[in-house]
Amino acid sequence: MTSALDRDSVLAALSVAVRAPSIHNTQPWAWRLRDGVLEVRADRSRQLAVADPDGHSLILSCGAALHLTEIGLRASGWDVEVQLLPDAADADLLARITGRRFGEPDPECVELAEAALRRRSDRRPFRPDEPPAELLDLLAAAGSMEHVSVEFPPRHSDERINLAVAVSWADRIEREDEAYLAEMNRWLRDPDVHAMVDGVPVDAFPHVPDDQPRHLDVPQRDYEVGWTGRQLIERGVDERPMIGAVITATDAAYDHLLGGISMMRMMLAAEQHGLSTCVLSQAVDFAAFRTRVQGLMGWVGYPQMMMRVGYPTAPTAELAVTPRRSAEAVLQVG
Numbered sequence: 001m002t003s004a005l006d007r008d009s010v011l012a013a014l015s016v017a018v019r020a021p022s023i024h025n026t027q028p029w030a031w032r033l034r035d036g037v038l039e040v041r042a043d044r045s046r047q048l049a050v051a052d053p054d055g056h057s058l059i060l061s062c063g064a065a066l067h068l069t070e071i072g073l074r075a076s077g078w079d080v081e082v083q084l085l086p087d088a089a090d091a092d093l094l095a096r097i098t099g100r101r102f103g104e105p106d107p108e109c110v111e112l113a114e115a116a117l118r119r120r121s122d123r124r125p126f127r128p129d130e131p132p133a134e135l136l137d138l139l140a141a142a143g144s145m146e147h148v149s150v151e152f153p154p155r156h157s158d159e160r161i162n163l164a165v166a167v168s169w170a171d172r173i174e175r176e177d178e179a180y181l182a183e184m185n186r187w188l189r190d191p192d193v194h195a196m197v198d199g200v201p202v203d204a205f206p207h208v209p210d211d212q213p214r215h216l217d218v219p220q221r222d223y224e225v226g227w228t229g230r231q232l233i234e235r236g237v238d239e240r241p242m243i244g245a246v247i248t249a250t251d252a253a254y255d256h257l258l259g260g261i262s263m264m265r266m267m268l269a270a271e272q273h274g275l276s277t278c279v280l281s282q283a284v285d286f287a288a289f290r291t292r293v294q295g296l297m298g299w300v301g302y303p304q305m306m307m308r309v310g311y312p313t314a315p316t317a318e319l320a321v322t323p324r325r326s327a328e329a330v331l332q333v334g
């Protein structure tokens with residue numbers, strides 16, 4: 001038995017789904033509601049030609065948005081069925097969501113939807129204390145599913161040193177590429193100047209003066225390419241955040257979609273337990289990087305996503321909210 005999804009329920013769900021993270025806040029997604037069935041589609045016009053030639057980050061971002069769509073619908077009372085990549089002839093059709101019946105909101109999904117609305121990428125240094133092992137296990141369990149596993153290399157292990165080397169190496173290659181820097185520059189925004197609906201605002205990333213570098217063992221993506229970050233951070237902190245890696249058995253579009261779902265599930269679990277997260281994706285941006293990191297780390301599968309995890313130094317609510325396009329702007333009906 002199926003039941004037609006209605007526009008109002010879908011718009012309510014999309015107001016949650018658009019809060020998904022996406023590479024450079026490109027929001028490379030689109031939804032179509034046709035005959036009561038909701039489709040989640042990749043919007044290739046928003047794909048990064050240099051940083052994401054294969055659409056890996058695009059599909060990951062859409063996977064996160066797909067997961068929040070399901071959460072949003074369940075939070076409004078819909079029981080739904082989700083089919084991933086339902087049409088082999090239409091690779092950009094990432095999922096088809098069918099309503100089964102409308103009833104009571106799922107309380108767990110109501111809480112997850114609230115967490116999704118609160119979540120922000122936290123690029124500040126985290127507190128030095130390590131989250132307890134049980135909490136990291138809980139995050140790993142949230143992100144694990146069939147074909148997907150999660151690793152948190154211990155802070156003082158050889159594995160962690162290898163991970164730091166891998167991210168530094170990838171970060172350096174990207175930063176030496178003028179085309180990559182120019183493309184990133186086009187997605188940076190000054191909210192005082194631009195009417196923002198996409199891109200990364202300067203108040204969402206920190207300013208790091210040359211004479212006061214951050215003490216990071218795993219470098220973050222540097223957004224200060226022609227723009228000065230406005231986020232205030234504490235200096236002199238020796239940062240060793242936990243890094244979680246989402247690993248899939250193979251490295252095709254299906255894995256990228258699952259990688260995005262897994263990333264989102266971990267972020268929501270982190271948010272619910274007072275932990276901050278931020279994607280750290282340099283070492284997984286390109287297929288060649290993922291293969292190299294897999295070999296270096298000795299992982300059985302391919303790393304799809306890495307994420308910094310730790311306790312925030314100040315409440316996440318103090319972070320600037322990165323804007324999104326509205327639910328109406330990303331939904332086509334009919």
Ligand SMILES: Cc1cc2nc3c(=O)[nH]c(=O)nc-3n(C[C@H](O)[C@H](O)[C@H](O)COP(=O)(O)O)c2cc1C
Pocket residue numbers: 019020021022023024025057058060061064119120121122123199200220221278279280281282322
């Ligand atoms: C595939 C992917 C890759 C990303 N890579 C990075 C990254 O390397 N460094 C970073 O600070 N943020 C990264 N982000 C986070 C986005 O910049 C962020 O989600 C977007 O700007 C929206 O901001 P918000 O998460 O605070 O809502 C990435 C997000 C996704 C989904």
